[in-house]
Amino acid sequence: MKLSAIQVKFETSKYQALKRYAAKKEVSLEQELEETLNRLYRKLVPPDVREYIEEGDDIEKTGKPKVKKKEKESEKEQNQAEQPQDSQSV
Template identity: 45%
Template sequence: MKKAAISLSFDEEKLSAIRMYMTKKEADLDTELLSQLDKLYEKYVPVNVRDFITERYGEDETAITKNVATAQNKSNAPCPPK
């Protein structure tokens, strides 16, 4: 599927704090945001619409779920030494 970019405005100090504490827990902000977007998609988009999108673009729900799980595992994996 074609990807779309999202641009948000958020308080700079809060974002800095999020990044700082996520780094300490070896979490990735992009991965977490993508995971939340997938949850919103599943919560608000009716199943029949999700099925239509899946059929139209050829990516099944399990592949999407596996991609999210893989991304989450990467965010929990230790960072390589610098």
């Protein structure tokens, strides 16, 4: 997965205050910004587009596409339906 750098302009005095109080609370500004961007991504990007992007990332990592949960469940149900059921009469 490739990463992109993002630059934003922010008022210097506000940035200095933010850095100071983040350090006091032992909070990483970079981590907080990443979490905020991820929330914004989930809010604005439609689920089907996010899924498409994630599948592309999975193919890039493993060389094979990720199987969706719903597909796994339906395959499992089909396999169970196709298997003969052993029933015992009393």
